[in-house]
Amino acid sequence: MFEGFVYVRACLYPEGVVLPAGDAAVSVWDRGFVFGDGVYEVVRAYGGRWFRMREHLRRLRRSLEETRIGFDEVDVVEKAAGALQRVQELEEADGLLYVQITRGAAPRSHAFPDPPAEPTVLVALTAVPDFSEEVEKGVAVVTREDFRWHRCDIKTIALQGNVLALQEAKEAGAKECLFVRDGAATEGSHSNFFGVKDGVLRTHPADRRILAGITRECVLELAREAGVSAEEAAIGREELAGLEEAFLTATSFEVVPVVQMDGRPIGDGKPGPVTRRLQEAFRECVRRETGGA
Numbered sequence: 001m002f003e004g005f006v007y008v009r010a011c012l013y014p015e016g017v018v019l020p021a022g023d024a025a026v027s028v029w030d031r032g033f034v035f036g037d038g039v040y041e042v043v044r045a046y047g048g049r050w051f052r053m054r055e056h057l058r059r060l061r062r063s064l065e066e067t068r069i070g071f072d073e074v075d076v077v078e079k080a081a082g083a084l085q086r087v088q089e090l091e092e093a094d095g096l097l098y099v100q101i102t103r104g105a106a107p108r109s110h111a112f113p114d115p116p117a118e119p120t121v122l123v124a125l126t127a128v129p130d131f132s133e134e135v136e137k138g139v140a141v142v143t144r145e146d147f148r149w150h151r152c153d154i155k156t157i158a159l160q161g162n163v164l165a166l167q168e169a170k171e172a173g174a175k176e177c178l179f180v181r182d183g184a185a186t187e188g189s190h191s192n193f194f195g196v197k198d199g200v201l202r203t204h205p206a207d208r209r210i211l212a213g214i215t216r217e218c219v220l221e222l223a224r225e226a227g228v229s230a231e232e233a234a235i236g237r238e239e240l241a242g243l244e245e246a247f248l249t250a251t252s253f254e255v256v257p258v259v260q261m262d263g264r265p266i267g268d269g270k271p272g273p274v275t276r277r278l279q280e281a282f283r284e285c286v287r288r289e290t291g292g293a
């Protein structure tokens, strides 16, 4: 259960340490534990090289700013990542880096600690689950009303809404829950959503209703490069059943076709040509930028 090593900077380790995950301890009064008062990032390594680390760190800084967690040492993430690669002998391996920063440990009170607590930092490097079947064959999704908060642009660790939605999807035999808010598809519980309608690729604009996914942004760039017409325009609930193609994007599983929605096939029920083209373009982009994949 507690395999591998973690980097932790917390009350017990103010300077930050790398130690076996099972030996690491943080305060039970950490605000991440008590309030879900923290933010996170997930970055993927291909052959040991981080894909779009700069973009992930920029988003992390933004999440910290938006939640007013005073932490201006985000560069520690790259150092911790390198240390974890070395200690776990994963310098040339694929991996997923999990980074979490909370407002720190303090007596329980909703208002920010005054004086501020030292933020708690956790960084872990784990293996990438095997998503090859999903990538190849595609997945089923179910739609649900988006009952999350109104700041889905912040990568908060408070994910109970996402957790409940994904569990419902799983129990309905699907791999992801697609949220619908005010009549439009927003995003998945842990992914962004794209659809193809009348030959045009569409995805929800990067406003407060979705997380601005790093993979989403990359896929939009690649679509433009490949001459696929793409729009950041929400897909209405009534348009979902008539989509020609659909797919999900996320750092962990890249581009995964959606072949079924609420029990009905999307298009002919197989991954479509635009999806395949963008999957290939994404792989090529990863190779170009990291030399891996």
Ligand code: PMP
Residues within 6 Å of the ligand: 042, 162, 187, 188, 189, 190, 191, 192, 210, 211, 212, 213, 214, 215, 216, 249, 250, 251, 252
């Ligand atoms: N939306 C949500 C709610 C997510 O949790 C994720 C993945 N963590 C994404 C979108 C995709 O973002 P990214 O491509 O940066 O992994």
